[in-house]
Amino acid sequence: MLTYQDVVTIRIGFLTTAAKDWDDMAGGFEELESLYAAKVEGVATDGTWVGVSAGAASSRFSATREQFAAAQVEARAIASLLRDAHAQFARLISQVETTVEEAKQADMSVNSKGVALYDLSKLDSKRSDPSYSQDVLKVRMAEATWTKAIQDAVQAVDDADQGVKLALHEAAGVKSWFERAFDQATGQGYTFNGSAVGDIEVYEAREAQKYADQILAGEKPDDLEEWERLMRDNSDDKTFSQTVLNHVGPEGTIKITNQLNTLAYDSDQRNQQRYLGVEKGLADAMATATQDPKSEFYKNWNDGLKEAGMKRYDWQGEKVRGYQSLVTLMQHGEGYSDRFLHDMGDDMIAAERADQGNDNWDLPKRFVQERDEWFANDPLDGLLGIMSRDPEAAANYLDPKNDPHPDDGKTEDNDRLKYLTRERDWDVQDSNWHRNPHDPDSIWGDPLHRSDTEDAQNRAGFGAALVAATTGIDPNNSGGGYVTHSEVNDRVFEGALKHLSAEGNDFPPSLRTPMAVAMGNFGDEVHQATSAHNDGESPLDRGQVLEVAKQISRDQFSYATLQDAINREIVYDINTGRNGDEEPLIRGGRTIGFLEEARYQGLKVDFDDQRSEATWDAKWDYHTWGGVVNFIPHVGDAAQRGVDVVTAKWLEEEMARIDSNQTRDNLATGTDKEGRLEALADQWRRENPSAIRPDDRYGTVDIVDNAANNGNETAKDLAGKGS
Known part of the structure; x- marks a missing residue:
């Protein structure tokens, strides 16, 4: 294998020089062919020489001339291969050099073996800091990342080198020792490669x-x-x-x-x-x-x-569908075109709709569980997971306005999002032992199909695609931060609210966290909706927002994800509001009250559910959902200032609920949100020092407290109307 030093010191200009020499050689063979045809082969073909000997000579002469022609083909092919090799090496070596330069710009040095190194003496001033060990760990991780990037670039050069070697050997007809020995034993001499390609x-x-x-x-x-x-x-x-x-x-x-x-x-x-x-x-x-x-x-x-x-x-003892295997393969790849993913998804949906038994993908539970981490037993869900890596592809697929048949000259909408949220059978796992693996599609293949269940990865791909399509962010790699919403993102989000809210208490549990992330990403719109006095003030359907928030609140993690995002949105509005304007404070109170009522309604649904009780009574770990901050719309000082205090108060209240056994009852009382409301009041006062009386904290708290009660009542009224 080529080393880093080989790659950065090699001179590849000789390849183009050699290519020219091979082209010249081809020209020489062309001249020889013409001369041979005229002066030698012509003797046997011009009609003056006749008889058996003339015929035999003509065959031999023709074979020789054909070798001159084949030599031209081989020489030109090798010239082309050398030029192709030069172009590949130039591009790939440049990539190595670029990667090294980028590593140096990231404060790394690169040694003669291509290993990236950071000068730890630059951290000496931080040795006494509590974060020193973490800083060193980050540096080591950065070194490893850059080293791997350089090694991968070098590997690409070596891969190309091996490919050039293979092509040159094939074009030149280079044979192994055994093949040469066989040719000699059978009387076959060396011939030029007239079928060589460049x-x-x-x-x-x-x-x-x-x-x-x-x-x-x-x-x-x-x-x-x-x-x-x-x-x-x-x-x-x-x-x-x-x-x-x-x-x-x-x-x-x-x-x-x-x-x-x-x-x-x-x-x-x-x-x-x-x-x-x-x-x-x-x-x-x-x-x-x-x-x-x-x-x-x-x-x-x-x-x-x-x-x-x-x-x-x-x-492996079952009859699997081709799509299941193909999506399993595709999960390893990247760079698929939107159209290919969309066409494949539509073809699978069409097949599902044509199957009245909803058993297209069903496989035995044991078979699925043994391969659960890598086999796409639900290929449509797996394909949606692949789409999630390309937010634009996911958004266009779930956009109701996206034309599913762009080549037919018509403009059509689609019902993909409705189908996936409301109509599709997600029970793709057979939980019975009476299934016939040899004939699963017959009437007796799965007689107990009504006992089918969801698999462990249920809607994992759809949930990821939903996050990508609404937020514009790849949930598998969200480090890039917030992306400005397109009209397509807006339509998918509003469509998801519409269809999932209509599911009521049948809202899929596996979509609670994805929708919490999406609502947090649309924090401004959600905050406006939950703090609005009426529908005319709201950019979203408030009944739909309430129902989805209610369903999200049935899960501790999902609830925390939404609350964390909304806390940040409220604080951002306070920090960026006009001096003395009480509206951000009032809106903050109304939103908290509204979402507290959603929480109460959600947990009331599961009041007698022991699994829900165990989940909600567990101790909270804020860091488990800290990664969702990448989806939050606002960054910087205005977004961060004061949010830690509000979040700390909120978590303190959540822990108090657990400790006092009030996690899942008495949730509509005002006492469970007083600390957070007071923290918001204090933050507003800090941001508006010229508009307050220092001795009137009570009045500020009263404003936000009344607003919270009003928000609570608004949510109750909406619930009473059948949100």
């Missing part, structure tokens, strides 16, 4: 096809490490990706996935990471190959996928 990826695709064929034949690949390299190095190349996928087709891709997973998780776990590396490469190749929805490849692939995706395949 594209590195074509040769690598042919090699990858060989390993794929071995897997399809039930064998292990001859060289697993090389197959992994081929897929890793070339999955971003359109020619390579489409060549490989065309060779195996959708059904072959599914069968390869099943076999790779059997090897990775069962019969050859020692090489698990390499098998999964191949899967990632295959998934990324699919993403690359399907970028253009108007291409012939895309059309043929999708048509084949519809059939192969719904077909059942024997795998």
Whole structure:
């Protein structure tokens, strides 16, 4: 393998010089071919020489001239390969250099082995600080991150180097010792390669096809490490990706996935990471190959996928659907086009709607549980999870205004969000032991299908997609912070409120936290709605907001997620309000009162539920939901100033509720929110020093307390109207 030093010191200019020499050689062979055809081959073909000997000579002369022609093809192919190699190396070496420069800009140095190092003496002034050990840990983690980035960039150069070697050997007809010995034994001499091609990826695709064929034949690949390299190095190349996928087709891709997973998780776990590396490469190749929805490849692939995706395949004692295996594969990849994800999702929904028994994906509970962490037994939910990594793709898919058939010349809406929230059967796990694994689709295949249940990952993908679609933030990587909402984000959020509030107490528990995150992300709109005097003042349907907040409050973690976000929104409004303006304080009180009533109604639903009681009586750990701060709209001093005090008071009250056994009753009284209201009053007074009387804290507290009572009553009235 190439080292870091090899990469940063190598000179690649010789490749273009060599390419020119090979082109010149091809020109020389072309001249020789013309001369040979005229002066030698012509003797046997111009009609002056006749007879058996002339015929024999003509055949030999023709074969020789064809070698001159083949030599031109081979030489030009090698010239092309060398230029291709130069372009690849130039790009990849530049990436290594860029990564090193970025590491240096991040205050790192990089040694001769490509290891990133930080000068810890820069932290000497902090040695006595309590956070010193944490600071050192962060530095070490940063060193490891930059070192890996450099190593990955070097690995990419080495991968390309191996690909160039393979292509040059194939184009030049380089053979192994055994192959040369065989040729000599059979009297075959050396010939030039008249079928040589000047594209590195074509040769690598042919090699990858060989390993794929071995897997399809039930064998292990001859060289697993090389197959992994081929897929890793070339999955971003359109020619390579489409060549490989065309060779195996959708059904072959599914069968390869099943076999790779059997090897990775069962019969050859020692090489698990390499098998999964191949899967990632295959998934990324699919993403690359399907970028253009108007291409012939895309059309043929999708048509084949519809059939192969719904077909059942024997795998580990069960008959699994193709889509289940395919989404399992796709979970390893990235970079899928919106259209490919949307078309695939719509095809699965169409198949679900066509199945009156709602048993398309059902598999036995034991089978699902044993593979729960990696197998996409619910492929639609798995696909939605993949969409969540691309917030724009998720938003467009769940947007009711998104045209599901953009190529038919019509403008149509869709009901995907309604289907997923209100209509879909999410019970994809068989909980009975009478299922016939050999014929699961017959009338007797699953006679007790009414005992089907949700699986452990129920709606995990949909919940993530819902967060991404409403917030514009990838929930799997939210470090980038708040994203300004688009009209699409707004429509998805309002649609989610509408459909989920209509579910009432059937609101899916697995969507409580995702909706809490979404409502916190729309904190300004939610705060306006919960503090409004009437519907005309509210940007959202207040009844829907109340119902969703009520359902969120049935879970401690979800409730805390929403409350934390709303606390921040209230404090931000106070900190940025006009001097002396009491409206932010009054609105803060009304919102707290409104949400307290939502909490009361939510917990009243589960009052006799021992599981709910155990959850709510557990001690609170604020840090468990601290990561949701990445979804909060406001940052900086105005957002942070005073929020810690308000949050501390709120947590203090929650703990007091537990300690006094009042967690789940007497929740509508004012005593459970007094501390937080007083903290808000104090924060308002600190932000408006010129507008207050120092001795009138009582009056300020009274204002926010009355507002909280009014908000409480508003929520009660809305509940009475059947929110």
